[in-house]
Amino acid sequence: MSDFEKIELLDALFKHATEGIIISDASGVIHLINPSCAKMFGYELNELIGQNIDIMVPDHIHHRHASHRNQFIESPHARPMGLGLDLYAKRKDGSLFPIEISLSPLLKEGEKFVIAFLIDISVRKQIEASVHEKQKELEKVAAALIRTNEELEKKVSDRTKVLQEAIRELERSRTELSQALEKEKDLNDLKSRFISMASHEFRTPLTTILSSASLISEYNKPEQEEKKTKHIHRIKSAVNNLNDILSDFLSISKLEEGKIHADFIKFNLKDLIEEINSDMLLNAKQNQKIVFTYTGAEVVYLDPKLIKNILINLISNAIKFSTENKNIYVSCIVNESQSVLEVKDEGMGISEDDQKHLFERFYRGKNAFNIQGTGLGLHIVGNYIDLMKGHLHLRSKLNEGTSIQITFPNQPH
Numbered sequence: 001m002s003d004f005e006k007i008e009l010l011d012a013l014f015k016h017a018t019e020g021i022i023i024s025d026a027s028g029v030i031h032l033i034n035p036s037c038a039k040m041f042g043y044e045l046n047e048l049i050g051q052n053i054d055i056m057v058p059d060h061i062h063h064r065h066a067s068h069r070n071q072f073i074e075s076p077h078a079r080p081m082g083l084g085l086d087l088y089a090k091r092k093d094g095s096l097f098p099i100e101i102s103l104s105p106l107l108k109e110g111e112k113f114v115i116a117f118l119i120d121i122s123v124r125k126q127i128e129a130s131v132h133e134k135q136k137e138l139e140k141v142a143a144a145l146i147r148t149n150e151e152l153e154k155k156v157s158d159r160t161k162v163l164q165e166a167i168r169e170l171e172r173s174r175t176e177l178s179q180a181l182e183k184e185k186d187l188n189d190l191k192s193r194f195i196s197m198a199s200h201e202f203r204t205p206l207t208t209i210l211s212s213a214s215l216i217s218e219y220n221k222p223e224q225e226e227k228k229t230k231h232i233h234r235i236k237s238a239v240n241n242l243n244d245i246l247s248d249f250l251s252i253s254k255l256e257e258g259k260i261h262a263d264f265i266k267f268n269l270k271d272l273i274e275e276i277n278s279d280m281l282l283n284a285k286q287n288q289k290i291v292f293t294y295t296g297a298e299v300v301y302l303d304p305k306l307i308k309n310i311l312i313n314l315i316s317n318a319i320k321f322s323t324e325n326k327n328i329y330v331s332c333i334v335n336e337s338q339s340v341l342e343v344k345d346e347g348m349g350i351s352e353d354d355q356k357h358l359f360e361r362f363y364r365g366k367n368a369f370n371i372q373g374t375g376l377g378l379h380i381v382g383n384y385i386d387l388m389k390g391h392l393h394l395r396s397k398l399n400e401g402t403s404i405q406i407t408f409p410n411q412p413h
Helices: 003-016 035-041 059-074 122-201 203-216 222-256 269-281 304-320 377-387
Strands: 020-025 030-033 088-090 096-108 111-120 265-268 289-296 299-302 327-334 338-345 391-397 401-409
Touching: 020 035, 035 111, 059 111, 096 122, 265 269, 269 289, 269 299, 269 304, 269 327, 299 304, 304 327, 304 338, 304 377, 304 401, 377 391
Parallel strands: 289 327
Antiparallel strands: 020 030, 020 111, 088 096, 096 111, 265 299, 327 338, 338 401, 391 401
């Protein structure tokens, strides 16, 4: 390519470039300007030739522009102008627009020139401003959404808590209702069993009382005094049986209703057991004896009423399920940590199978159906022991006898 062709090519690039191109000298006088640049600033092409470049600089930076130009002339090298700054240029009508400028030095025949490449970035700035505005709006919307979400989460959390509490309350109510219905069912069952058992258990002692009372009225002669005494004893025994049955049912009813509590007080345990033994001997069979041993401190801290009911029940069973001429053994050992009561007999004993169910309500051993009782006594005893935080140990063998040992921890007082 010849030099002429190269010049023509450069001339075409200069004239048709979309960027604005200005060539000015060291003092800022414009020597060349392409059509794109003239149009960008609103001038005719020939209007800017010979004008100072300051005509295109905003008024408020005129005083700084000359010094910047001089610095570039003194240290010329290709670079963007106002790196990192927002630059503005002034049109012919005085309006300002954003612009990007790149500077390159040119040395021709010893004279210094500056080539400036200019790009109108108004559209880009508008887009950036629009994007920025949209971004701010999005940030506001996002912030609003976050606040709304947080508020919703709080509402959901609060309502969840309320719902959970309502569910817990419903569950508590359901449980309480279920327990109440179960308790009502148990009480109804207890009443039904009581009516059924009472009609059976009351019949025998009542028949005994009626028949003995009728016979007593006929024994008026001195030689019939022994028979009369025998029937009086039968009446007393029948009355005691009735009293035991009623006592068992009253106790189980109070236990079911939660009306019985352990009331711990200081009392003389030895004296209480001796009193109970003395009373129970009145119900003993012929030649039955109660052998009593006591070791340790006599004053304890337990519930005397519950202890009395437990011992009466156990000693009564020992008498009932033992034959004549057999002893009943009652012992008590008190030490620093516990009180141990034991009632032992030489009676019919309890089978291993019956021992598994012995403390269940209304349960009676297979070998005890012909002996009067409610099947509630040991169930009541077990509950009384639990109320005083004690535990029970049973040993029994058929036809050899039974031993029931109860251990109560000493309560702080």
